[in-house]
Amino acid sequence: MIEVRNISKRFGKVVVLDDVSLTIENGETFVIIGQSGAGKTTILRHIAGFFDPDSGDVLIDGVKMNGAGSGKKRLLREKMGFLFQSGALINWLNVKENVALPLVEHKLGTKTEIDKIVDEKLSLLQLDDAADKMPSDISGGMKKRVGLARAIVRNPEIILYDEPTSGLDPVMSAKIDELILRMQRELGVTSVVVTHDMESAYRIADRIAMLYRGSIIECGTPDQIRGSVNPFVRQFVEGKLTGPIEV
Amino acid sequence: MKEIIRNYQSDIYGMFSSVGEKMLYQIKFSGFTLILIFNTFIQLRYAFSKRREIVKQMYVSGVKSMLVCSIVALFGGMILSLHSGVELKKWGQQDVVPILMINVMNKEMGAFLTAIILTAFSGAAMAAEIGTMKVSEEIDALEMMSINPVKYIVMPRIVSMMIMLPTLSIYTVVLGVFGGAVVSYFQLGLTFEDYYHRVYESIWVKDMYVGLLKSLVFAIIISSISCANGLMAQNGALGVGRATRISVVSSYLMVLIIGYFITSLFYGGFM
Ligand SMILES: Nc1ncnc2c1ncn2[C@@H]1O[C@H](COP(=O)(O)OP(=O)(O)OP(=O)(O)O)[C@@H](O)[C@H]1O
Numbered sequence: 230m231i232e233v234r235n236i237s238k239r240f241g242k243v244v245v246l247d248d249v250s251l252t253i254e255n256g257e258t259f260v261i262i263g264q265s266g267a268g269k270t271t272i273l274r275h276i277a278g279f280f281d282p283d284s285g286d287v288l289i290d291g292v293k294m295n296g297a298g299s300g301k302k303r304l305l306r307e308k309m310g311f312l313f314q315s316g317a318l319i320n321w322l323n324v325k326e327n328v329a330l331p332l333v334e335h336k337l338g339t340k341t342e343i344d345k346i347v348d349e350k351l352s353l354l355q356l357d358d359a360a361d362k363m364p365s366d367i368s369g370g371m372k373k374r375v376g377l378a379r380a381i382v383r384n385p386e387i388i389l390y391d392e393p394t395s396g397l398d399p400v401m402s403a404k405i406d407e408l409i410l411r412m413q414r415e416l417g418v419t420s421v422v423v424t425h426d427m428e429s430a431y432r433i434a435d436r437i438a439m440l441y442r443g444s445i446i447e448c449g450t451p452d453q454i455r456g457s458v459n460p461f462v463r464q465f466v467e468g469k470l471t472g473p474i475e476v
Numbered sequence: 477m478k479e480i481i482r483n484y485q486s487d488i489y490g491m492f493s494s495v496g497e498k499m500l501y502q503i504k505f506s507g508f509t510l511i512l513i514f515n516t517f518i519q520l521r522y523a524f525s526k527r528r529e530i531v532k533q534m535y536v537s538g539v540k541s542m543l544v545c546s547i548v549a550l551f552g553g554m555i556l557s558l559h560s561g562v563e564l565k566k567w568g569q570q571d572v573v574p575i576l577m578i579n580v581m582n583k584e585m586g587a588f589l590t591a592i593i594l595t596a597f598s599g600a601a602m603a604a605e606i607g608t609m610k611v612s613e614e615i616d617a618l619e620m621m622s623i624n625p626v627k628y629i630v631m632p633r634i635v636s637m638m639i640m641l642p643t644l645s646i647y648t649v650v651l652g653v654f655g656g657a658v659v660s661y662f663q664l665g666l667t668f669e670d671y672y673h674r675v676y677e678s679i680w681v682k683d684m685y686v687g688l689l690k691s692l693v694f695a696i697i698i699s700s701i702s703c704a705n706g707l708m709a710q711n712g713a714l715g716v717g718r719a720t721r722i723s724v725v726s727s728y729l730m731v732l733i734i735g736y737f738i739t740s741l742f743y744g745g746f747m
């Protein structure tokens with residue numbers, strides 16, 4: 230279970246998160262929507278322990294992430310995979326080496342064992358042909374899929390996705406959505422997904438929260454969000470130009 | 477009038493606060509660099525397991541800068557001996573040139589010239605590469621996988637610099653002294669035999685190890701400053717450019733300042 234308790238965060242003078250609270254149950258797929266710059270990535274980074282909140286706490290299965298020492302953080306992060314917005318592949322390693330990196334660096338298995346796991350993840354994301362390519366030679370969408378393969382290579386219990394479907398074509402987006410659902414169904418993975426893609430949000434979410442200017446303004450099931458009367462939420466999910474959201 | 481004064485006050489206020497901000501950043505940055513060096517020494521026990529990466533970095537920083545190093549060393553030596561030789565010849569003292577050359581190159585110029593070249597070559601490359609990794613979340617990805625960026629990225633670069641800079645500085649000394657020999661032969665009427673005979677006579681072991689110590693310290697300064705700047709890069713491509721620029725300038729300044737203090741430590745300056 231991921232508990233975000235009343236966290237606030239400011240960078241310089243800008244308040245990016247203002248008293249945000251979320252509780253994400255085990256096995257749940259929780260989607261965070263919101264405009265660009267609303268603070269979605271910042272929430273994920275708090276959960277992953279990259280930022281410490283100015284006030285409030287982040288708990289992973291009851292263990293405090295903020296202020297944890299490096300040993301404790303390491304144990305907590307072992308349970309997690311993080312798909313970064315840009316893929317964040319190590320630029321001098323090829324696709325296969327990138328996916329294998331966490332296993333190789335922590336010596337989790339022999340070479341043949343690691344190869345087997347990596348091949349499995351690559352074919353799960355339809356990346357077999359790209360195995361030997363360098364990150365600079367593949368498209369943005371492919372980078373994202375490689376990033377996802379790397380995030381799931383250690384079979385984490387929690388996966389944090391930063392815009393998994395942006396930059397992908399609709400078919401590949403549907404494929405990623407299916408993968409997220411499958412991991413939830415078959416492995417009981419807890420997912421936190423940040424996205425602006427409403428179609429994908431409705432497809433995968435157990436619950437959706439909308440972030441507006443650093444605050445959660447609505448949180449509920451996809452049906453509740455669809456039927457929301459909050460004018461901010463309505464404008465965002467319907468993608469209207471006119472409304473209370475200042476563009 | 478009041479308006480003008482108020483603006484003026486706020487300008488002054490803004491000036492001081494921005495100076496203060498810069499100083500705070502400098503202090504933070506210096507602390508970060510020192511911690512980085514400390515952490516690198518802790519990670520040194522993994523140096524053997526990272527040998528492939530170290531060798532790769534040695535190639536990148538050393539072999540690729542070889543040509544520029546050669547030219548700078550050769551012409552540096554030639555300029556030095558030409559200037560001193562022309563003056564000394566007026567007094568019939570051109571025999572002193574070889575002594576001067578080996579002393580200056582060994583004590584000072586070998587390490588200094590190499591440090592300057594490697595700052596431009598590999599220091600800048602390190603800052604740019606690590607800065608790019610920082611702004612494209614690659615460093616974060618490593619941390620997420622519990623891979624220590626100091627062990628994985630910084631340590632191999634600092635170690636490779638600590639090997640390459642002293643090595644190249646010996647090369648620079650040899651080539652610089654050779655440059656002096658060429659000038660002495662063609663312009664000052666000294667034979668190669670005489671020149672090298674005098675060079676061998678006046679090689680001091682102390683000068684050699686002070687020179688090597690200097691190049692080792694310069695290696696640590698340049699690589700740690702460059703890596704630290706890269707790791708602290710922010711704000712996309714702009715931040716990477718800034719990190720690169722600052723790393724080159726601060727490396728130069730630190731090489732000069734620390735270089736002076738090492739010299740004064742061994743040869744007794746006024747402080
Ligand atoms: N490390 C940082 N230092 C300073 N400001 C930051 C930092 N990280 C984020 N911000 C600021 O916080 C705000 C929210 O950023 P965040 O990345 O969380 O937005 P986002 O909702 O993920 O947007 P997008 O959809 O564009 O990715 C932005 O205004 C950004 O400039």
Ligand SMILES: [Mg+2]
Nearest residue numbers: 269270314391
């Ligand atoms: Mg974001």
